[in-house]
Amino acid sequence: MNNFGPKSTREHECRLCPELVASRTQIVFPTPCPPGGLLAIGEAPGMEEDDIGEGFVGRAGRTLDALLVQYGIERNRDYGVANIVRCRPKDNRKPYKHETDNCLLWLSIFLLRNRPKVLLLVGSMATEVFLGPGPLYWHIERSRKSPVLLAKDALPTLRHAIRLLHGMLDGVFAVPMPHTSGMAWNRRAPNGKVWREIGEEQVELAVECLKSSHVT
Numbered sequence: 536m537n538n539f540g541p542k543s544t545r546e547h548e549c550r551l552c553p554e555l556v557a558s559r560t561q562i563v564f565p566t567p568c569p570p571g572g573l574l575a576i577g578e579a580p581g582m583e584e585d586d587i588g589e590g591f592v593g594r595a596g597r598t599l600d601a602l603l604v605q606y607g608i609e610r611n612r613d614y615g616v617a618n619i620v621r622c623r624p625k626d627n628r629k630p631y632k633h634e635t636d637n638c639l640l641w642l643s644i645f646l647l648r649n650r651p652k653v654l655l656l657v658g659s660m661a662t663e664v665f666l667g668p669g670p671l672y673w674h675i676e677r678s679r680k681s682p683v684l685l686a687k688d689a690l691p692t693l694r695h696a697i698r699l700l701h702g703m704l705d706g707v708f709a710v711p712m713p714h715t716s717g718m719a720w721n722r723r724a725p726n727g728k729v730w731r732e733i734g735e736e737q738v739e740l741a742v743e744c745l746k747s748s749h750v751t
């Protein structure tokens with residue numbers, strides 16, 4: 536855990552989604568990045584995250600850490616993690632739309648408090664929430680042309696926060712990548728490369744955005 540931002544006590548009591556309240560052990564809060572830093576955003580906590588109370592602590596998280604540490608970027612010191620939905624859905628089912636909508640209110644508040652400059656969108660769910668509908672590979676190709684995050688592409692609950700972030704920072708970027716969970720990682724993408732390789736390239740792009748003052 537780090538000390539980059541305050542936590543509101545009311546967030547600890549959230550009971551907006553009855554099924555998630557029943558399935559969770561605890562709410563898994565995001566871990567902040569330094570202001571202007573990198574925030575990796577996944578779908579929802581899995582079993583290990585639900586047990587420990589921190590995002591990306593299982594296999595997918597270890598892969599993420601290993602990819603970023605190659606560039607000297609370390610969890611808690613240089614980057615933080617969050618999920619679209621903060622409570623573990625039963626049997627790791629996909630979160631329902633109303634659960635996503637509810638939790639995006641919390642994510643918007645977190646983004647404004649934490650002010651990340653680069654969002655590394657881990658997997659298709661986080662990608663679609665911030666970048667709109669469409670196949671992951673299409674979003675990846677688009678991000679290579681311009682990784683700038685546009686408020687109009689995100690779900691409505693996030694748009695205001697994204698506009699404010701643009702006002703506070705010199706550019707806000709979103710870099711989509713395949714999910715780091717083992718299964719998806721070894722399949723092939725439409726261009727014939729394994730998703731792992733594409734994931735590595737996207738992490739490199741995210742690091743470039745982090746170091747740049749502005750990329751268009």
Ligand code: URA
Pocket residue numbers: 576577578579580581584589590591592593595596618657658
């Ligand atoms: N997968 C996610 O999307 N988030 C986590 O925190 C862990 C696994």
